[in-house]
Amino acid sequence: MPTIIPARHGAHVLLQKGQQIRVINPSGHQVVDTWAFPLTDVPTWLSMAQTRQKLGRLRPISNDIFVDTHRKPLLTLIEDTSSRVHDMVYPACDDWRYAEAGEEGHDSCAGNLRRELAATVESAAEIKHLDTLREVEKMIRLWKWTPEPLNLFMNVAVGSVHDGGLGSLEVGRPNCKEGDYVVLRTEVDCLFVMSSCPNDLLDTNGGEPRDSAYEILV
Numbered sequence: 001m002p003t004i005i006p007a008r009h010g011a012h013v014l015l016q017k018g019q020q021i022r023v024i025n026p027s028g029h030q031v032v033d034t035w036a037f038p039l040t041d042v043p044t045w046l047s048m049a050q051t052r053q054k055l056g057r058l059r060p061i062s063n064d065i066f067v068d069t070h071r072k073p074l075l076t077l078i079e080d081t082s083s084r085v086h087d088m089v090y091p092a093c094d095d096w097r098y099a100e101a102g103e104e105g106h107d108s109c110a111g112n113l114r115r116e117l118a119a120t121v122e123s124a125a126e127i128k129h130l131d132t133l134r135e136v137e138k139m140i141r142l143w144k145w146t147p148e149p150l151n152l153f154m155n156v157a158v159g160s161v162h163d164g165g166l167g168s169l170e171v172g173r174p175n176c177k178e179g180d181y182v183v184l185r186t187e188v189d190c191l192f193v194m195s196s197c198p199n200d201l202l203d204t205n206g207g208e209p210r211d212s213a214y215e216i217l218v
Contacts, residue, residue, distance in 0.1 A: 002213040005032070008198035010112030012120055013216065014039075014127065015186045020078060022183050023194065024213040025153050028176040029206035031197040033092050033109040033149040036066075036074050037117075039129045039189040043136050044068040046075065048088045048148035058088055058158055065187070066150065073187040082180035087154035089169065092146045093199050107198035110146040116193045117141070133191065149195075152182055154204065173206040183217065 002024055005011045015021060023032055036046040047069045052058060054067055061084055066075040092113065098106035117137040121130065140146065153174040159167050186192070196212045197205055 002215040005194055005196045005212045005214065007196050007209040007211050008107040008112075010109075010116045010193065010195040011214065012116040012191060012193045013214070014120075014189075015192050015216070016189050017186055018218065020183050020185045020217040021192060022181050022215045022217055023152055024179065024181040024215065025082065025174065025176050026179060026213055027206075027210040028178045028180060029174055029208070030210045030212045031154040031174060031199070031205055032152040032212045033113075033195040033197055034152055035113060035147055035149055035193045036068075036186070037133060037136060037191040037193070038068055038072075038074060039127065039133065039191065041129050041132055042070070043132050043139075044070050044072075045136065045147045046150065047071075048150060052088055059084065060086055060088065060150075074190065076185045076187060077182060078185050079181075079183040082153060082177075082182065083175040085153070085155050085175045086182075087151035087156045088148075089158075090151055090154065090156060090171070092149045092195070093197065094146060095144065098201075101201055103201065109149065109195040109197055110144070112195035112198075113146060113149075113193055114141055114144075116195075117191075120191055128189070151197075153180070154197075171202055171204055173203045 092109035094110035155172040
């Protein structure tokens, strides 16, 4: 039975190597920012920059492997029922983006990540390499820095006939059907964090943030 992630909120799960998680777009209009943090003795996290370079493109397809900051396999995209339009370029929405738009105190994916990390390190005393995860949480909290997310279902068009070859970026609403999903397999034990993106200023979520959902399959 899928677990709902309410609109504008986040969720996290601890996954063991080989487990699979299904991330669901119930409405077809909701972006889900995702992160993964390996439970190792060295601080590292899911890296979109390293993954883009490894794949040689800006969008993932089935069987693609996402790597961490040390270029080690972290997640594999097993199944994708959507239009295969996901984003590996845009940063998570954060306090500064909304403040710039005159929306002080707006919910953000960056804020959701910080809350989920804090909840994990405060409650999971038995987690292996907890000290390393605490180090990552502290760095993100104090610096208000956010690792690049994998923006599932986010529709970012790259380049157009009108931009003179400059590679312009244009955000549109997700190109998905109700209930579309992706399945990701973990290649190492990790903390997996998701955020039902709260952006209601652009067409990112069709203008209205909605619930997303997830289900652990294996």
